[in-house]
Amino acid sequence: MLKDKVVVVTGAGSGIGRAAAMMFAGDGAKVALIDRNEDAARAVSEEIGQAGGESLPLGCDVSKEAEVEKTIDAVIQEWGRIDGAFNNAGIELHSKSVPDLTADEWRKVIDVNLTGIFLCMKFEIAAMRGTGGGAIVNTASAGAIATQPNMAEYASSKAGILGLTRAGAAEFGETKVRVNAVLPGLILTPMTEDRLFSDPNFAAAVDPLLRRHSIGRFGKPADVAEAVRWLLSDHAGFINGVSLPVDGGFTAG
Ligand SMILES: NC(=O)c1ccc[n+]([C@@H]2O[C@H](COP(=O)([O-])OP(=O)(O)OC[C@H]3O[C@@H](n4cnc5c(N)ncnc54)[C@H](O)[C@@H]3O)[C@@H](O)[C@H]2O)c1
Numbered sequence: 001m002l003k004d005k006v007v008v009v010t011g012a013g014s015g016i017g018r019a020a021a022m023m024f025a026g027d028g029a030k031v032a033l034i035d036r037n038e039d040a041a042r043a044v045s046e047e048i049g050q051a052g053g054e055s056l057p058l059g060c061d062v063s064k065e066a067e068v069e070k071t072i073d074a075v076i077q078e079w080g081r082i083d084g085a086f087n088n089a090g091i092e093l094h095s096k097s098v099p100d101l102t103a104d105e106w107r108k109v110i111d112v113n114l115t116g117i118f119l120c121m122k123f124e125i126a127a128m129r130g131t132g133g134g135a136i137v138n139t140a141s142a143g144a145i146a147t148q149p150n151m152a153e154y155a156s157s158k159a160g161i162l163g164l165t166r167a168g169a170a171e172f173g174e175t176k177v178r179v180n181a182v183l184p185g186l187i188l189t190p191m192t193e194d195r196l197f198s199d200p201n202f203a204a205a206v207d208p209l210l211r212r213h214s215i216g217r218f219g220k221p222a223d224v225a226e227a228v229r230w231l232l233s234d235h236a237g238f239i240n241g242v243s244l245p246v247d248g249g250f251t252a253g
Pocket of ligand 1 (some may be wrong): 060088091106186188
């Protein structure tokens with residue numbers, strides 16, 4: 001689906017981003033692997049290389065404007081254009097209620113999850129407009145529309161991504177840049193497995209959470225990557241501004 005396209009993936013060193021990068025490279029895309037954990041991005045690049053794919057690992061903190069600008073420039077230097085971008089890097093804190101949350105903790109999550117996507121879009125769209133267009137997919141969360149207690153900073157950052165996605169779709173369609181979002185349910189990755197298996201407060205929530213995924217299981221990184229691959233491809237050429245749940249029914253109930 002993505003053969004010969006140049007695709008940027010943020011948070012490519014782990015979980016959903018890693019699965020997406022490997023899938024896109026398997027399609028024959030050239031994939032820029034962006035992660036603040038440069039060693040993890042390099043390890044993914046090696047795996048892609050061993051499977052015969054092409055990739056470029058780049059260390060970058062997506063919440064830092066100068067780093068994002070330099071990183072997108074590096075992709076353009078290497079391959080001359082960007083056709084697709086999966087803006088996926090994100091973090092979560094271990095749950096706190098609003099009165100206990102510090103302003104610094106709030107800002108940390110908003111900086112990475114929301115400002116990070118704004119900064120990536122800023123430089124990606126500038127590059128795409130110069131080369132005839134492209135497609136962007138942002139990772140929000142089912143938590144943006146069906147939130148749980150003790151996740152105000154995370155839910156707010158992810159709800160902000162939905163606005164940013166629609167704003168991008170409304171503004172850049174004419175210049176042939178499409179912007180969509182995916183809203184994953186609970187996907188088994190290092191981010192969530194850490195909590196599921198080590199946080200006793202979270203353990204009590206596992207069964208009710210699983211029941212809300214009416215399809216009867218939690219998600220796999222590849223479930224999200226499949227949807228993103230399609231949204232980035234020319235098959236989704238008339239899809240612009242959608243927020244697509246990839247959540248086994250979580251937000252339907
Ligand atoms: N796993 C889930 O259940 C789930 C559900 C809904 C949404 N999401 C979202 O999906 C995305 C990926 O999550 P995951 O579960 O694969 O997590 P993960 O922790 O396995 O991977 C996240 C990657 O992002 C990188 N990263 C974090 N902050 C960064 C920064 N400032 N700059 C650059 N890279 C950074 C990390 O180094 C890591 O490699 C996140 O945005 C997350 O909020 C995940």
